[in-house]
Amino acid sequence: MGTLYIDRKGYQIKLDGEAIAFYLDGKREGIVPVRPLDRVIIAGNNTVDTSVLNKLAENGCNVIFLSGRGLQYRGILTGRIHNNGILRVKQYEKSLNKDFIITIAKEIILEKIEKQREFLGEAIKIRGSENLKATFCNVFGILINIAEGITAKCEAIESLRGYEGAASNAYFSAFTDLFPASLGFENRIRRPPTDPVNAMLSLSYTLIHYEAVREIQIAGLDPTIGFYHCFEYGRESLACDLIEPFRPVVDRFVWEMFKEGKYTSKNFVQENGGVYLKKDARKEFYPMYEAWAETVRKDIARKIRDISVRVMDGKNTLPE
Structure with a gap:
């Protein structure tokens, strides 16, 4: 079980029996066995033999392609489609069932809001200034009211999106205050990220998204x-x-990396209107991400199993 990150341009990547071999300027740099791999992430310009892709697909290993410095998603290679076609048929049916949709969607957003509150509550204990406490207290009240509104009277996806948007605005008004002003993080900006915090958020969100895929x-x-x-x-x-x-x-995860001084603005570079993590800093980031993602992957897999059960059993709630 593992992830292979290939984040250096110019490699020729070839198959060597049951392993992947890496060549740079004709010189063999090393090999990695295929069998333990769950996912391979390739950033930038490299040459990959089709025999490597065939072997990875045969072993059920996903290959995610990212751009160079910006590490933006470009595509994903997967193996054969799962044989359980009935599950997908049921999924398509449920996607047209308004009661099922609103039940699942409300659970998703209520859990998100609860985790937002939990995180901010723990963070303010660490930061602890009186001005921040007052700001956060107001945000907590907003999030509680929004969650109560969703539970009591939200019966349409459009309304739920409005609630979720209001919760995110309130949450980010507090989240940005956790970071020093020197980082320039004032709000969530995705494409391109304009400061180190947004750059790290975008990269981490991208990676976790494709864990779910x-x-x-x-x-x-x-x-x-x-x-x-x-x-x-x-x-x-x-x-x-x-x-x-x-x-x-x-x-x-992102806040803790900055709080603990693992990253500062010196680890980032501005290019083409965006701010991106430097190559040396990315080498340090990947092992930290893998250690953090260990538990998150298990939680994602559990939620997907729950969804599969609910899609198949014809009910809107989990079985007792």
């Missing part, structure tokens, strides 16, 4: 058919659904 495919579900996120051409809407409650978990 992989687990969805392993389970036999269709990652493009979601419940809270409606179908949109080219988007893995079910993966978007599943990672919503994990976004505050990612936020905590």
Whole structure:
């Protein structure tokens, strides 16, 4: 079980029996056995023999392609589609069932809001200034009221999206205050990220999203058919659904890296209107991400199993 990160341009990547061999300027740099791999992440410009891709697909290993310095998602290679077609048929049926959709969607957003509150509550104990406590107290009240509104009277996806948007605005007004002003993090900006915190959030969100895509495919579900996120051409809407409650978990991970001084603005470079993690800093990031993701992957897999059960049994709630 493992992840291989290939984040150096110019490699020629070839198959050597049951291993992947790496060549740079014609010189062999090393090998990695295929069997333990669950996922391979390739960033930047490298040459990969089709025999390598065939072997990875045969072994059920996903290959995710990212751009160079920006590490933006470009595509994913997967193996054969899961044989359980009935599960996907049931999933398509449930995606048209309004009662099922709103039940699942409300659970997703209520869990996300609860995790936002938990994280902010723990963070303020560490930061602890009186001004921050007053700000956070107000945000806690907003999040509680929104959660109560969702529980009591939200019966439509459109209304739920309004509640979720209001919760995110309140949450980020507090989250940004956790970081020093020198980092320039004032709000969430995705493409391109304009400061080190947004750069780290975008990278971490991208990686965790494709953790969910992989687990969805392993389970036999269709990652493009979601419940809270409606179908949109080219988007893995079910993966978007599943990672919503994990976004505050990612936020905590990113905050802790900056809080502990593992990253500063010196670890980032500004290029083409965006801010990106430098190559040396990425080498340090990947092992930290893998250690953190160990538990998150298990939680994602568990949630996908729960969804599969609910899709198949014809009920809107989990079995007792």
